[in-house]
Amino acid sequence: MNFDELTSFLEKRVQKPMPGDVAHQRMKPKLASGAPLKMKHATPPRKGGVLILLYQDQETVHFPLIQRPSYEGIHSGQMALPGGRYEEEDQDQFNTALRETEEEIGVDQNSIQIVGSLSEFFVAASNYMVLPVIGKLDHKPKFVPEPREVADIVTPPVSHLIDPDRLKEKEMNVRNGFKMHCPYYDLAGRTVWGATAMMLSELVEILKEYPVR
Template identity: 30%
Template sequence: MLLQKEEIQQIVQHVPKRQDIVPAYTPSAILMLFFNRDRETHLVYIRRTKGAPVHSGSMAFPGGKIDPHDDSNFAAAARETSEEIGVDQTAYEHLGEMGFFETFTSKFDAAAHIAWCMAPPSYVRNTFEVAEIIEIPISELYKQFRLDLNFDDPNEVMYLGFHFQPSHSEAVNIWGLTARITHHFLQGLADFMSS
């Protein structure tokens, strides 16, 4: 599946967005980095190190807590992306955000931002926080998209997941907040393709 920057921009503009932060949750922000390679659109994920203080060993998007010195939640997402995978703002264009998504257990409320890389990114991995950087083709995620997912059923949402087998490492299991943000984007993609 090959998407262009303008198509992703349209998807971001039309997805439903929750703008209010959940009280008593830790404000945070993530960055979804999209790019094209070999006639396929990819999305960048990270596998957190096993010793990470929060979400140890899990799949995530680059991101983290919003610090007091961050000018905005996007600034926090950009800073964390630079710190974790060495991709700074000169490598991508910020296309917008999809609102906030809360974790069910660790009480984080994350602003989900979207960015477009004109070329496949070059990485400098923070080995303390990031065990691995994994680029997943959108087509592999879309094959697993559940149009029938009932967000009113906590069990369905709790067990939402995406799976991928990279050629160079162990299988990827995306669940929790990262799976819900991925699903939200894919719902926007499905709506865009059917319009």
């Protein structure tokens, strides 16, 4: 994938109707029984933003994923896009994604150019309405993980997202003893599933329209 051509394509494509929930559903986990997982919350969802940060390294386009540390929380140890909760100082979820990316992986937010965004996504497990933002860098970044929030950083090529051999399924034991049947992406040797996989699934769908040369 050519970096400039890909980011130019994405900048134009995200202005058109998006696949949204149709794409999300393809990577949605289900209970081992096959039943869909349903969650209800008494309060409205909080806002958040995550960043798909594209950059070129030796003629290949990559993006970073983080591994959350182990903790007493619902996303313990999971793979994720850098991002987090909206704060009033952010003004919008685009700025949330940029600020959180700088805080979590040390990339100067002022060096990132916004390409656009995917569809907002409701993370039922934590009751967040998240905007997946696409950004780009004109250089390979030096990542500096924030140890309280990031256990590791991996940087798979974007091309691996559309490699059918990277799309897999397995049964997983998750919080509270639930066994779930989970579609996932095998990226950089990690299992990328759940909300992150569902958001990336929309990117995958629009990448299928990209004219590979």
